[in-house]
Amino acid sequence: MLDILKNRRSQYALGAELPLPQDEVDHLIREAIRLAPSSFNSQSSRAVILFNGESRRFWDLVKDALRAIVPAEDFPRTERRLAGFAAGAGTVLFFEDQAVVADLQRKFPLYAENFPIWSEHSTAMAQLATWTALSDAGIGASLQHYNPLVDDEAARAWELPATWRLCAQMPFGSNEGEIGQKSYIDDQQRFHTFG
Template sequence: MNNPLIQSIEKRRTQYALGTALPISEQETTALIEAAIRLAPSSFNSQSSRAVILYGDESREFWSIAEAALRKIVPAEAFAPTKTKIDSFAAGAGTVLFYEDQDVVKGLQEKFALYADNFPVWSEQASGMAQFAVWTALSDADVGASLQHYNPLVDAEVAARWNIPASWKLRAQMPFGSNEKPFGEKAFMDDAARFKVFGTTSAAEARVAA
């Protein structure tokens, strides 16, 4: 499909083989991440998404915290694959920590009581869209990334280490860096099992009619 946005989305892939040689500067990377989050949609324009961007030693410190936390719960004899995975994240140029500000959520619940039960759900949706926007923007700039979830295992120590506001809730982590390996083929399930379209001429019928 010859659509720039779809082409950018298609380019977004999970990259575990990360390096530190970013194709753009750290300043440009930061600006890209901030713009993607700023422009991502949120319910009631709540702008509840927050981010902490770590580079170099700061990023590696985060993954050291994650490794130490995992060592407490993963049996020593089974830890080697976990260590390899954590090392691959730490090998990148940086990490984005995605948060949702719970004070914003609570404020909306109080202001719009009718929708109170929905605001936590909508906050999670906003976070997902922010993560997707950042991931797509990074991949469009040839920066590799993956999405990880070591919360809530690391939450307390990370909050103390980087002075995170108490109302910020950690939702995901995105290690990023240079693409050190090519991507493999991505498999897709059959469209017929995934989509239903009503009230318009289907593509197959259109071809027959033509």
């Protein structure tokens, strides 16, 4: 398992070819999210899996939203970055269902203020599980956060429930470039062991 985690890296040079058929990639993503743990087994994570033109449609929404706020002289760089995400085979949109969170808050009032935090933990685990599964299958990916900038547009475009809150986006596809090595800070700065 640790070797699989070691090999997971951000890939920004994406292509549209996948080493597996689309339905198998879809199944892989669904299973990774399904198997990811969640507090109180809430299973609050939701996903929209976009392939091909639907994925490009999402990145066009992001581009339109950014064009309104990024200075014109900086926009070509932004546009190139978004084109790299759109060049992939697909994008996973990660959501947390706020109806589930609210229901847990009602059922367990003692922990009410913690459920939004624990929901964030759940989506993080779903994202890592998905990213690791894709990487293990030879599929490149990265994790992006263009929310809440495109939340409303995405909800309208794919007619999503109002209770789904967008948390992150994961463009994925073939590895079309070198993946950099990851550096690590010294263990003494990061860990303490007692006992």
